[in-house]
Amino acid sequence: METAPRTVPAIIVAIDGPSGTGKSSTSKAVATALGLRYLDTGAQYRAITWWMVENGIDTADAEAVADAAAKPEIVSGTDPLAPTITVDGIDVSGPIRTQEVTSKVSAVSAVPRVRTLITELQRSIAAGAEGGILVEGRDIGTTVLPDADLKVFLTASPEARAARRSGELKGKEATDLAATREALLRRDAADSGRKTSPLAKADDAVEVDTSDLTLQQVIECVVTLVEEKRALR
Numbered sequence: 167m168e169t170a171p172r173t174v175p176a177i178i179v180a181i182d183g184p185s186g187t188g189k190s191s192t193s194k195a196v197a198t199a200l201g202l203r204y205l206d207t208g209a210q211y212r213a214i215t216w217w218m219v220e221n222g223i224d225t226a227d228a229e230a231v232a233d234a235a236a237k238p239e240i241v242s243g244t245d246p247l248a249p250t251i252t253v254d255g256i257d258v259s260g261p262i263r264t265q266e267v268t269s270k271v272s273a274v275s276a277v278p279r280v281r282t283l284i285t286e287l288q289r290s291i292a293a294g295a296e297g298g299i300l301v302e303g304r305d306i307g308t309t310v311l312p313d314a315d316l317k318v319f320l321t322a323s324p325e326a327r328a329a330r331r332s333g334e335l336k337g338k339e340a341t342d343l344a345a346t347r348e349a350l351l352r353r354d355a356a357d358s359g360r361k362t363s364p365l366a367k368a369d370d371a372v373e374v375d376t377s378d379l380t381l382q383q384v385i386e387c388v389v390t391l392v393e394e395k396r397a398l399r
């Protein structure tokens with residue numbers, strides 16, 4: 167009797183959590199190790215926010231943001247070794263990380279029309295990812311990909327997160343630890359408190375507190391979780 171070739175179905179992994187918990191670094195490393203594509207959904211919300219600022223849209227005016235939301239074309243490259251993000255063909259990987267964009271991204275990403283458009287984009291990227299994808303963000307396990315094969319929710323104390331972020335900013339913009347901590351907590355509150363698809367842990371997500379773990383330990387933990395899921399399929 168002939169046996170059909172064994173095809174490994176594409177695995178979908180959702181990694182959510184607040185800022186500075188290690189989502190991006192962990193996700194890129196895990197996707198690279200396991201041959202998965204990688205999508206940074208925060209970069210997409212940052213990209214649309216960058217476009218609003220560039221085009222003089224008042225990001226505090228939800229109606230104006232909603233009216234303009236379909237105009238920019240956002241394209242994400244999903245190679246975990248070299249992820250890319252463009253808006254209307256312009257590479258915005260640098261400009262989306264400024265403090266101005268960071269301070270405005272929560273307001274823009276709270277606008278329901280923005281979320282609908284970006285969520286559609288995320289689902290189509292995930293559906294087209296042959297071999298599987300790891301998608302990181304705030305609402306991936308709850309809203310974007312509720313049927314993901316594995317959901318991980320990363321947490322860490324505000325102190326650990328602020329120290330990590332502050333270390334990154336050193337030499338660039340503000341380095342003040344207390345100010346970084348305050349800004350993080352303000353963004354957490356805005357992202358968790360919005361009506362549409364807030365930052366939240368899915369009921370079936372595995373929670374990992376990374377406060378006292380090294381990045382390598384977190385990567386190993388998530389690789390093991392993915393491999394366990396794969397073994398069951």
Ligand SMILES: Nc1ncnc2c1ncn2[C@@H]1O[C@H](COP(=O)(O)OP(=O)(O)O)[C@@H](O)[C@H]1O
Binds near residue numbers: 183184186330379384
């Ligand atoms: N477990 C960890 N221990 C120490 N530093 C970490 C850890 N995880 C991530 N980092 C560092 O913290 C910073 C923020 O991590 P990042 O992956 O960008 O978090 P997020 O995507 O959740 O905002 C990066 O400089 C990263 O190298």
Ligand SMILES: Nc1ccn([C@H]2C[C@H](O)[C@@H](COP(=O)(O)OP(=O)(O)O)O2)c(=O)n1
Binds near residue numbers: 186211212271275302
């Ligand atoms: N799935 C997502 C991802 C990000 N966002 C919003 C809320 C976040 O504060 C911003 C920026 O996300 P990003 O992951 O780049 O933020 P950090 O790198 O953790 O500082 O985008 C969102 O609303 N939903």
